[in-house]
Amino acid sequence: MAMLPWNAEDLTFDETRFKGRTRLFPLPDLVMFPHVMQPLHIFEPRYREMLNDALDSDGLIAMSVLAPGWEAVYEGRPKLLPPLCIGKIVTHQRLGDGRYNIMLLGMRRARLLHEVESGRSFRSAEVELLEEVYPTEGEADRAEMQSVLCRAFQKSLPIPDGAKPTGPVQELLASELPLGVLTDLAGFALPLDGELKCRLLAECNVDRRARMLLDALGRPWKGIPLTPAAVGYPPRFSSN
Structure with missing residues (x-):
């Protein structure tokens, strides 16, 4: 069966209809971000x-991250880290044996x-x-910060041998993206430590998120790195 196509309505999130409860899809090594598309099997x-x-x-579906130590209890209910990314299925393909490929x-x-408790085999949660917060005090420097982050992101993108130095990602970065979108694309695409990705997902302050990325890329904003206390990690575990 071919992938079922999506339409424009699939690309929106109707907050007025969201009741605060969602299905959980916990994985140990995938941190999902808003604004990105992820294939899943x-x-x-x-x-x-x-x-x-x-x-x-x-x-x-809410993509969540399994807390360290999940291996011993994977078939049960291992602890989850609090940050989540709610995603929407925009296309799906059902295979003959009941498996699915989705975007x-x-x-x-x-x-x-x-x-x-949902009475189902999968986990659900109130969330x-x-x-997102764009602090007023950061307005004067935000355009410059975005420019610096964009250049650092482009230079740090892993490009396979023989691939062209320009492509869809570089063209996207050259467009006028909001800083929040840029930080999410960078947080998702860059080969960063999983703990840092979770911190980026948990951070609502867009300017601070950009600074966290610049620190990770060796380009601290104005040469002043964020202190550990400023990034608010580690988060509390979920209650199971």
């Missing part, structure tokens, strides 16, 4: 049930409040949507 029975439930409803578009940052 769904094969475990519990996540196939999750996907069928999402396709029959709002199409939303998930990151929509919104969220924080896990507590898990809820809090997080709003």
Whole structure:
């Protein structure tokens, strides 16, 4: 079966219809961000049930991250880190044996409040949507910060041998992206430590997120790195 195409309505998030509860798809090594598209292969029975439930409803899945130590209890309910990215299924392909290939578009940052019993094989939770913050005190420097981050991001992108130095990603970066979108694209695409990616996902202050990335790329903003206390990590574990 071919991938089912998406339409414009699939690329929006209707906050007025979101009731604060969502399905959880926890993985140990993928930190999803808003504004990015991620292909996923769904094969475990519990996540196939999750996907069928999402396709029959709002199409939303919250990508979450398993806390360290998940290996011993993977088949059960290992602890989760609080930062989430709510994504929307924009296209899907059901294979003959019941597995799926999907494309998930990151929509919104969220924080896990507590898990809820759903009577299903997959996990669900009450979550809090997080709003991006553009601090007033950063307005004067924001355009310059964005320019510096954009250049640093482009230079740090891993380009395979023989690939052209320009392409869709570079063309996208050359366009007028909001700083928040730029930080999410960079946080997702760059080969950063998973702990740092979780911190970037949890950070709602766009200027601070940009500074965290510049620190990681060896370009601290105005030569002054952020202190560990300023980035607010580690987060609390979710309650299971």
